[in-house]
Amino acid sequence: MGVEVAVHGLSKSFGRTSIWRDVSLTLPAGEVSVLLGPSGTGKSVFLKCLIGLLKPERGSVVIDDTDLVSCRESTLYRLRRLFGVLFQDGALFGSMSVLDNVCFPLREHTRKSESEVRRIAREKLELVGLGGAEDKLPGEISGGMRKRAGLARALVLEPEIILCDEPDSGLDPVRTAYLSQLLIDLNAQLDATILIVTHNITVARTVPDNLGMLFRRELVMFGPREVLLTSDEPVVAQFLNGRRLGPIGMSEEKDTATMAAEREHARAGHADGGEDVRGVVPQLEPTPGLPPRDAVRRRRERVMRMLPTLPEAARRSVLASVDTQEQR
Numbered sequence: 001m002g003v004e005v006a007v008h009g010l011s012k013s014f015g016r017t018s019i020w021r022d023v024s025l026t027l028p029a030g031e032v033s034v035l036l037g038p039s040g041t042g043k044s045v046f047l048k049c050l051i052g053l054l055k056p057e058r059g060s061v062v063i064d065d066t067d068l069v070s071c072r073e074s075t076l077y078r079l080r081r082l083f084g085v086l087f088q089d090g091a092l093f094g095s096m097s098v099l100d101n102v103c104f105p106l107r108e109h110t111r112k113s114e115s116e117v118r119r120i121a122r123e124k125l126e127l128v129g130l131g132g133a134e135d136k137l138p139g140e141i142s143g144g145m146r147k148r149a150g151l152a153r154a155l156v157l158e159p160e161i162i163l164c165d166e167p168d169s170g171l172d173p174v175r176t177a178y179l180s181q182l183l184i185d186l187n188a189q190l191d192a193t194i195l196i197v198t199h200n201i202t203v204a205r206t207v208p209d210n211l212g213m214l215f216r217r218e219l220v221m222f223g224p225r226e227v228l229l230t231s232d233e234p235v236v237a238q239f240l241n242g243r244r245l246g247p248i249g250m251s252e253e254k255d256t257a258t259m260a261a262e263r264e265h266a267r268a269g270h271a272d273g274g275e276d277v278r279g280v281v282p283q284l285e286p287t288p289g290l291p292p293r294d295a296v297r298r299r300r301e302r303v304m305r306m307l308p309t310l311p312e313a314a315r316r317s318v319l320a321s322v323d324t325q326e327q328r
C-alpha cells in the first residue's frame with residue numbers, strides 16, 4: 001500500500017517573492033488527492049518541494065517518520081525512490097523510443113538484467129494501454145499517448161507515491177476522461193498514494209478522494225472531496241464552477257472595485273460563463289473487472305471518524321455516499 005505524506009507548515013519563496021506559506025496537509029496513504037489552483041499559484045513548485053527537488057525555507061514533509069526537508073542527501077535519495085512523477089510535458093527523451101524511455105529509470109537505478117528491464121517496461125506500457133507503441137519516438141505519437149508513456153515511466157520503479165503535474169494539460173475532454181479513468185484504475189491495481197495537480201474542474205469533481213486548493217499564497221482548503229464540492233467559500237466555489245464572478249481574476253487576484261462592477265454586470269443579466277454545477281457528483285470507479293479500490297473502504301472509516309468536524313453540507317453528502325456504498 002502507498003505511504004502517507006504529511007506536510008506541515010511548508011513555506012517557499014524565490015528571493016523576496018513568497019510563492020506560498022504555512023501549507024499543511026496530509027495525503028492519506030493509498031488515496032487519490034487533487035490540488036487545484038489558478039495558474040501561477042505554485043502547484044508545480046509544491047510538487048517539487050514534495051520530492052526534494054526544491055528546498056522550502058520552513059516546514060516539513062514527513063514520509064515513513066523521516067522529514068524529507070531536513071534529512072541527509074543519502075536519505076533523500078532513498079526516499080525519492082518511493083515517488084513516481086509524471087511531469088507536465090511527459091518529459092520524454094525525444095531521441096529515444098517509447099520503450100527505451102520507459103526502460104530508462106530501471107537502467108539508471110537498478111541492476112536488473114536487460115531482459116528483466118524490458119519485461120517490466122512492456123508490462124507498464126500494457127498497463128497504460130500503449131502496448132503497440134513501444135518502437136515509436138515521442139514525436140511520432142499523440143499528446144495523450146506521450147502522457148501515458150510518461151505515466152508508464154513514472155510507474156516502473158514501483159512507486160508508493162505517484163505525483164502527476166497537470167496530466168490533462170493539452171488533452172481534449174475525451175482523452176482527459178480516459179486519463180482520469182486510468183488514474184483510478186491504477187489506484188485500484190497498485191493502491192499507491194496519488195496526488196494530481198490540475199486546473200481541470202471535471203477531473204477535480206470526479207477523480208479524487210480528497211481535494212485542496214492553493215490561492216493567494218495559501219492553501220485555502222484541503223479535505224475530503226465532499227468538503228470542497230459543497231463549499232460556499234468564494235474562491236473555491238468560483239474555481240469549481242469556472243466563473244468570472246468572484247475573487248479570482250485574470251492576473252490571479254481582483255480588487256474590490258472590479259468585483260463590485262462585475263457583480264453589477266451579473267445582476268443586469270450579463271452572462272458570467274462557467275458551469276454552475278453544484279454539489280457532489282459521483283466519483284469514478286475502477287473499470288469493471290478490476291479489483292475495487294481499497295482506498296474507498298479506508299477513506300470511509302477515516303472520514304466517518306472526522307464527521308463531527310465537517311460542515312453540515314459535507315456531512316450530509318458523506319452520509320449519502322456511505323448509504324449508496326452500503327446498498328451495493
Ligand SMILES: Nc1ncnc2c1ncn2[C@@H]1O[C@H](COP(=O)(O)OP(=O)(O)OP(=O)(O)O)[C@@H](O)[C@H]1O
Binds near residue numbers: 043
Ligand atoms: N526555479 C524558480 N525560480 C524562480 N521562480 C520560480 C521557479 N520555479 C517557479 N517559479 C515561480 O513560482 C511561481 C509558481 O510557479 P508554478 O509553476 O509552481 O505555478 P503553477 O501553479 O504550477 O502554474 P500553472 O498552473 O500555470 O502550471 C511562478 O511565478 C514561477 O515563475
